[in-house]
Amino acid sequence: MLDIRFVRENADAVKAAMINRNAEVDVDALLALDSRRRAIVAEAEVLKAERNKISKSIGLMIKEGKDPESIKAEVREMGDKISAFDEDLRKIDAQLREGLLYIPNMPSATTPVGKDENDNPVIRFWGEKKTFDFEPAMHWDLGASLKLFDLERGAKIAGSGFPLFTGRGAKLERGLIQFMLDLHTEENGYTEIAPPFMCNDVAMTGTGQLPKFAEDMYAVPLDGLYPIPTAEVPVTNMYGNEILDQELPICLTAYTPCFRREAGSAGKDTRGLLRVHQFDKVEMVKFTTPETSAEEHEKLTLDAEKVLQKLGLHYRVIELCTGDLGFSAAKCYDIELWAPAQDKWLEVSSCSNFHDYQARRANIRYRNEDKKTTFVHTINGSGVALPRLVIAIMENNQNADGSIDLPEALWPYMGGLQKLA
């Protein structure tokens, strides 16, 4: 969330940023609450100071054998007033926090201003489009004929959007996960984390899923838990309410399944593995100082790209403009894979710098060079999400006979298997 003091001192900039984001936020209402809050705090604290003084003198009187009854009544009255102030304050604090939790992050100064996804600039391409001397098949047809997954049976036991992988398809999932984790831990310098796959509402609020996006998540109300929509939630919040004494940056990677209700996208991309309710993903998360976060964000994006380069897949990197930027992000690159049968770019990674937005919500701090406690910057990105990666591998590497060549980097992870036939 934003710092209320920042909002107070930069009200116009905040309002402008919200317009660029297409977000409707009543900044003035929040500032009115804030000034009421400070007025009440000031008044209440004067009373409290006085009460503390008199209470102390009552203690002394008792020790000296004097009768404090007359003063007690007076202080009791004071206490009632203080209680009333505290009650008001509790309400205002809650309203203020709630209001702040619904304000999206300020876009970075380097984030391009734009209205929607059509204004997202392409930053770079890698590789090139593959050409075929036959009509490339869709991944759902390839997957069915090669028996890599069985989406009907997945739908039978859980519902559509819950893929069920079989045989070599299941092994490919496992192999890809291990390939990516090995790459990030052995070459890119990340430490592997195996976190809980469910989180509570505090964690979900810390990274920004709650309170605004509750309907995007599955929930287990009986236990107050949510199956995670991304490893970002447990891995970022593992340092919640802490002052980190480790050297920054901290670079972590984690494999987790991800659960998303995809509310609001019903009927879109419903076929095959394009958009599913449960998928596997390897995530990278960094905790950095404000000074190095921009640089670490660029490096993390390159770390995600390395996965695709090793697999020999054509991709492009785009930068999200202010109108398309995610709620908590200040700056974000999307990496998109080319899928020839789909004839589309498929998003497989979203690499975001959140600045101190999540750190403030989750209360994650470190001591800077002056020993002053400071909010860290958090960065994360997919490295990468599996279903669309699998689609791209299948569609790009297919042969006329319906077989699929596996990228060489995967051979060791597939027990030497080089081709799905």
Added chain:
RNA sequence: GGAGAGGUGUCUGAGUGGUUUAAAGAGCACGCUUGGAAAGCGUGUGUGCGCGAGAGUGUACCGGGGGUUCGAAUCCCCCCCUCUCCGCCA
């Protein structure tokens, strides 16, 4: 799920209603001392919020939330977590 024991600052650990403004020790920082170091001595050492240009000052915080009281780390209620034993279980 049942029974019990715990949760105090960076750490160890005292504190069962009133100069607690949380003892003491360790650690850490700075200073003195020293050829240099250790030891010794001295000083300092939390977080949030309010006010203040600043020095500073007020307030809140002893797992979390409520309550009793003029006054709560301390008493009462609810919850969370850790440990031990029992039960159940991959």
